Amino acid sequence: MERAELASDAPQMRVDSLQSNGSTTEEAAAPPDRQLNPWAPDEGRYVSLEEYWVRWYENPYPDMDVSYEWNNGRLEAKPLPNPQQLELYNWFLDLLRRYLSTHDVANLINLETGIVLTMEDAEEPSGERVQVRKPDIGVILRSNPTPWRDTDHRHFGGVCDLIVEAVSDSTLAEVLRDTEEKKTDYALGGVKEYYILDPSGEHMHFYRLTLEDSFEEIPPDDQGVIRSEILPGLQFRHSDLWRQPRLEELALDEVYSGFVIPTYQVAVNRAEEAESLAEAESQRADAEARRAEAGEEAHRQAAKRVQELEAELARLRQRKS
Incomplete structure (x- = not known):
């Protein structure tokens, strides 16, 4: 279906979807302070946290692929990535998976x-602000006070130690959400490191938490290598984020x-060692063959010389007689 067709059908799809999950047509009307987003028709809607878990956390519509976060009572849609953002995200996710396959120090969460x-x-009457975020990648250390493996819920009730977001840049508001709002909130929430991936490079950042509950840039070394402080041994070259x-x-x-x-490095080293041994053996065999050939040639020359001497001796004897 074409995007224009989807956009034109969105209001009716929205009403049908809301009615199917228990909302009425009257409830589906957009509040006057927000504009209708055809791809996330309930973005900006105010709902309680309890209602969010029941109705909006997973698959809010039967016929639309939309995912909402909950920001202190307000629904916020997670935008979809473009191909370049998705490629960078997948490359970095694979890098993290490779690290955790050799360093069993944490768990990964993603997939909404x-x-x-x-x-x-x-400023809040309760003195606190609550959010439900769906980070593109979350890393939970084994030492985290709320271990991921100990929960029976379909969400994580603790604070991730590392969060990675692929920047959303369809609108300025989306950019500010990842680069400013989430940066501030993740720091206040206790996230130890926050990485923002951006294939354009404009908003690419790698932060670590300070004692003042704010983020500062993780400086690369002289070779452009960035090293995580909470995942010892995890390192990557800044330029490789583009080369992948x-x-x-x-x-x-x-x-x-x-x-x-x-194990690939070990296999390559073994193959190179085997190749070196084979080359050395080949050189030794060649040397022995050359020595053997030289010996045979010397034997032939000696035999020839004997024949010549015998012939000369025969001539001398013939002269005497």
Whole structure:
């Protein structure tokens, strides 16, 4: 179906979807302070946290692929990535998976898994502000006070130690949400490191938490390598975020060889060692063959010389007689 057709059908789809999950047509009317988004028709709607978990957290519509976060009572839609953003996201996710396959220190969450953030806020009557965010990637250390494996819920009730977001840049509001709002809230919520991926490079950042509950940039070293402080050994070259080398290349790169298919490096080393041994054996065999050939040639020359001497001796005897 064409995008224009979807847009024209969105209001009716929205009403049908809301009615199917228990909302009335009157409830489906957009509040006057927000504009209708045909791809996320309830963005901006105010709902309670209890209602969010029941109605809006998973698959809110039967005929639309929309995912909502909950920002202190307000629904916020998660935008979809473009191809370049998706490629960078998948490359970095694979890098993290390779790291955790060799360093069993944390769990990964993604695939629209929600996390609950609670932050102090003097402007709120309760003195705190609550959010349910669905980070593109979340890392939960084994040492986290709320281990992921100990929960029976379909969301994580603790705070991720590392969060990665692929920047959403369809609108300025989306950019500000990832680069400013979430940056502030993740720091206040206690996230130790926050990475923003952006294939354009304009909004690419890698932050670590300070003692003042704010983020500062993780500086790359002289070779442009960025190192995580909470995941020892996780490191990546800044320029590789654009190149996105294949795993086989990373496995032979000293920056990544400690966690990207380390067995591949071992196999390559063994193959090179076997090749060196085979080459040495070939050279030894060639040398022996040359020595044997030289010996045979010397034997032939000696035999020829004997024949010549015998012939000369025969001539001398013939002269005497």
